[in-house]
Amino acid sequence: MTQSDRKKGALLVLNSGSSSVKFTVFQVNPDASGDEALSPFFAGQLDGIGSSAKLKAKAATKELLADESWEHLDQGTVPAILPHLLEWIEKNLPADLPLLAAGHRVVHGGQLFNKPVLLNGEIIEQLSEFIPLAPLHQPQNLAAIRTLAESRPELPQVACFDTAFHQTMPEVSSTYGIPDELTQEGIRRYGFHGLSYEFIAHHMRETFPDVAKGRVVVAHLGSGASLAALQDGVSVDTSMGFSALDGIPMGTRPGSMDAGILIHLMRHHKMSADELEKMLYYKCGLLGISGLSNDMRDIQASEDPKAKLAEEIFCMKAAKTITSLATSMDGIDALVFTAGIGEHSPSIRAKIASHLKWIGVELDDAKNDANDLHIEADGSLPVFVIPTDEEFMIASHTLKLQSA
Known part of the structure; x- marks a missing residue:
């Protein structure tokens, strides 16, 4: 679309x-570019669905648009x-801003989808085949897509995948040490938070093109946390x-662990697959180590x-992962912190950096405390x-595809 x-x-x-919907509405400015x-x-969020649903929404100007119970x-x-919710959104749009399309965050695109797609019935069914790869997230993503398809069949919908950005990883990074027939079945390293990494790559190309062409490690640190190695933005x-x-x-997830632990828990604690899944997704990480909070x-x-131990483990594991990812690129030219913890916690950034002086990372305390764009010494x-x-x-992505 031009x-x-x-x-x-x-x-x-x-x-x-499963019990909430986050939403953001963007205005399309047809006379602008880029x-x-x-x-x-x-933007807003509908929380507590199934118990005490509540809608909160604010305009881009920070004006409160809604803070109300939706239990009825x-x-x-x-x-x-x-x-x-769609009806509320449309009522709060000016008459000259009709809803043109909806874009969805979809966790898993498998090996089939390496870029956003305009959805149709066939593609929706294909995406349902990836539910076993993301059993806690994919069904929720698809439920929203199907509901909009039924209630607003004329509204174009676009799926954007958390896994798509990492489809460029070479086999040496994506392949596990398992029998090849399992690899061919799709058991491989996919990676997630791809939309976040894609934004960082896009932003770096626009603002720091020379740095973006180099070897950059991005630390997406939030309740869900991961890191990625980007070489020339890829x-x-x-x-x-x-x-x-x-x-x-992470907040409630363990990160890398010895697979033998799961065998032990199945054999000696008689834990089922469902019990293991609940433990791994909801009871580990910061919450599990501290016994206090996620x-x-x-x-x-x-x-x-x-x-204190939970904090130290988080920072040490992040630092070790940064050096590991640097090895994947034969070096590192820049480090980026992003997401909730990465953007807002100077002390966590400082603790991580304290383990990285040997590879040339040192922070300026004042710049770090101020959450400046550049925080290096x-x-x-x-x-x-x-x-x-x-x-x-x-x-x-939705803008580019919605009229295709």
Whole structure:
């Protein structure tokens, strides 16, 4: 679609979970080009679906648009309440900003999808085949897509995949040490948080093109956390693998662990696959180590030795992963911190950097404390703090595909 083909209107970006829906509405500016073609209009979240649904939304100007109970509309599931949310969104759009399309974050595209796609019935069914690869996320993503297809069949929908960005990884990075027939079945390292890494690569190309051409490690540190090696803006390795459990410890997920532990738990603790899944996704990581919280802010505020241990493990594992990813590129030219912890916790960044002086990383304390864009000390390799914007990437892809 060329700039002259664009229509004035709005794009809806949806990120659907089992009991919540996050949404962002972007205005399409048909006379603008590049990133200026899109501007945030309003955003919000519908929480507590199935118990005490509540809608919160704010305009891009930070004006409060909604903070209200939706229990009267709650029938227990996201698909049941989603048409009401779409109706609310359309009512809050000006008459000259019709809804043009919806873009969805879809966790898994398997080996089949290496870029965003305009959805149809056949593709939706293909995506359902990847449910075993992402059993906790893929069904929720597809439920929202199917609901919109039924309630607004004329509305184009685009799927953007967390795995697509990492399809460029070479076999040496994507292949496990397992029998080849299992690899051919699709048991391989896929990587996740791809929309975040894609945004960082895009932003770096626009603002620091010379750095972007080099070897950059990006640390996406949040409740879900991973790291990736980008060479000339392309993924060559990442810490997450077959599932979003791999890599460094996260809020409630363990990160990399000896597979023999799972065999032990099955044999000696008689744990079923469902019990293991619940433990691995909801009871490990910072929460499991500390016994206190899955939130790094709570961990850092506590004097409990187990909380301190959780923080130290998180930082040490992140630092070890940075050096591992640098090895995948035969070196490192820059380091980027992003996502909730990466963007807002100077002390975590400092602890991670303290393990990396030997590869040329040293922070300027004042710049780091201020969350500046550049936080490296003189003589250090470049270290950036860059806010990620996965919603913008979804909107950008949706804009390109919605009239195709």
